[in-house]
Amino acid sequence: MNQVENQSDRVPFLDINLQHQGLKGDILSTWERVLDKSWFILGQEVTEFEREFADYCESRFCSGVGNGLDALSISLRALGIGSGDRVVVPAHTFIATAYAVQSVGAEIVFCDVDEKTANLSASQLIRVKDLKSVKAVIPVHLYGQACEMPDLVEVAKAHHIKLIEDNAQSQGARSAGRRTGSFGDANATSFYPGKNLGALGDGGAITTTDPEIAETIRKIRNYGSSTKYVHDCFGTNSRLDELQAAVLRIKLRELDERNKMRRAVASRYLEALSGIEGLELPITAETSEHVYHLFVIKTDCRDRLQSYLAENGIETLVHYPTPVHLQTAMKSLNHRKGDFPVSEDWAQRCLSLPLYPFLTENKQQKVIDNIVKFFKERSTIKA
Ligand SMILES: *Cc1c(COP(=O)(O)O)cnc(C)c1O
Numbered sequence: 001m002n003q004v005e006n007q008s009d010r011v012p013f014l015d016i017n018l019q020h021q022g023l024k025g026d027i028l029s030t031w032e033r034v035l036d037k038s039w040f041i042l043g044q045e046v047t048e049f050e051r052e053f054a055d056y057c058e059s060r061f062c063s064g065v066g067n068g069l070d071a072l073s074i075s076l077r078a079l080g081i082g083s084g085d086r087v088v089v090p091a092h093t094f095i096a097t098a099y100a101v102q103s104v105g106a107e108i109v110f111c112d113v114d115e116k117t118a119n120l121s122a123s124q125l126i127r128v129k130d131l132k133s134v135k136a137v138i139p140v141h142l143y144g145q146a147c148e149m150p151d152l153v154e155v156a157k158a159h160h161i162k163l164i165e166d167n168a169q170s171q172g173a174r175s176a177g178r179r180t181g182s183f184g185d186a187n188a189t190s191f192y193p194g195k196n197l198g199a200l201g202d203g204g205a206i207t208t209t210d211p212e213i214a215e216t217i218r219k220i221r222n223y224g225s226s227t228k229y230v231h232d233c234f235g236t237n238s239r240l241d242e243l244q245a246a247v248l249r250i251k252l253r254e255l256d257e258r259n260k261m262r263r264a265v266a267s268r269y270l271e272a273l274s275g276i277e278g279l280e281l282p283i284t285a286e287t288s289e290h291v292y293h294l295f296v297i298k299t300d301c302r303d304r305l306q307s308y309l310a311e312n313g314i315e316t317l318v319h320y321p322t323p324v325h326l327q328t329a330m331k332s333l334n335h336r337k338g339d340f341p342v343s344e345d346w347a348q349r350c351l352s353l354p355l356y357p358f359l360t361e362n363k364q365q366k367v368i369d370n371i372v373k374f375f376k377e378r379s380t381i382k383a
Contacts, residue, residue: 045245057181059207061214064240068190071204072100075186085135092343122151141170144293149175174289261357
């Protein structure tokens with residue numbers, strides 16, 4: 001086989017280029033429009049995108065910010081969370097969720113996640129020690145699946161806890177029929193290029209239904225100011241820019257269709273890989289609609305499966321290999337192995353398979369065939 005065929009036979013984990021091929025003309029012509037206007041920060045594209053994204057999330061207000069981490073920390077600040085306040089964060093997430101809490105001087109309180117969904121659930125939340133003194137909770141809609149929000153909202157309300165959704169991985173997902181990003185007091189998302197709604201660089205946004213919180217967020221992201229050279233409160237510089245907003249408007253129109261493509265790939269995996277001993281497939285909560293940011297399986301022989309697939313030209317990743325409470329950066333919190341066993345189990349046994357819009361059936365079939373083969377060989381060795 002020659003080099004080129006060999007290359008095309010490989011299955012990458014993600015192919016972002018494919019997502020942009022059909023949109024290239026539109027993107028370049030809107031960028032030309034922005035360039036001709038030469039208004040690059042907080043202009044019409046951002047305003048329009050904010051309105052469109054608020055509508056999409058079934059929320060009322062949206063503020064574009066610089067990235068997902070800022071979206072989380074600005075949300076916390078806007079809700080008055082600061083020094084000494086306790087904030088619950090799942091132990092199994094991307095570390096940004098925890099860093100956001102530290103960045104406002106608040107105290108991270110880790111919580112274990114659900115064994116089936118990998119998400120923070122109401123039953124895990126009520127087990128948090130001294131829940132009465134908790135000020136906020138950040139449920140993360142991990143892997144593209146919405147947390148079971150009505151239950152979480154109920155617990156949060158009962159204990160006067162502010163709720164901030166981390167919706168970086170699940171734009172377009174639903175819980176009990178409603179979009180993620182519509183439940184919390186303020187909800188953060190990221191437009192990092194690999195997310196379901198990704199920009200061509202960094203970006204993020206916060207949605208809320210409360211006009212006062214929305215106004216505070218707008219000030220914080222822009223030097224504490226809504227009128228030039230008048231500064232009312234703490235501020236930072238974290239703004240979505242016009243070029244990114246212009247791209248995001250184009251990609252938002254395609255998001256439902258792209259999420260549908262992700263679901264189609266996922267259902268092929270679910271069907272072809274069901275019933276394999278030693279392989280656990282993703283489970284969707286009854287009231288959630290999954291948008292498969294990632295397709296994550298669990299198996300005891302994760303590392304061997306990952307190397308086997310790599311040897312056969314299939315790229316996989318682990319989201320995430322170390323639970324946040326065991327990261328060196330969190331050393332001062334003095335956690336130990338065994339503190340959050342379900343999160344640790346996910347970290348040890350999870351593997352993300354290639355899944356993206358426009359993944360060809362041929363490439364997907366190659367992934368499926370190799371996984372089936374791996375488990376067949378393994379069961380023969382065992383027998
Ligand atoms: C990507 C991500 C973030 C951070 O977003 P950035 O834009 O990279 O700052 C936060 N939380 C989760 C769950 C993420 O996946």
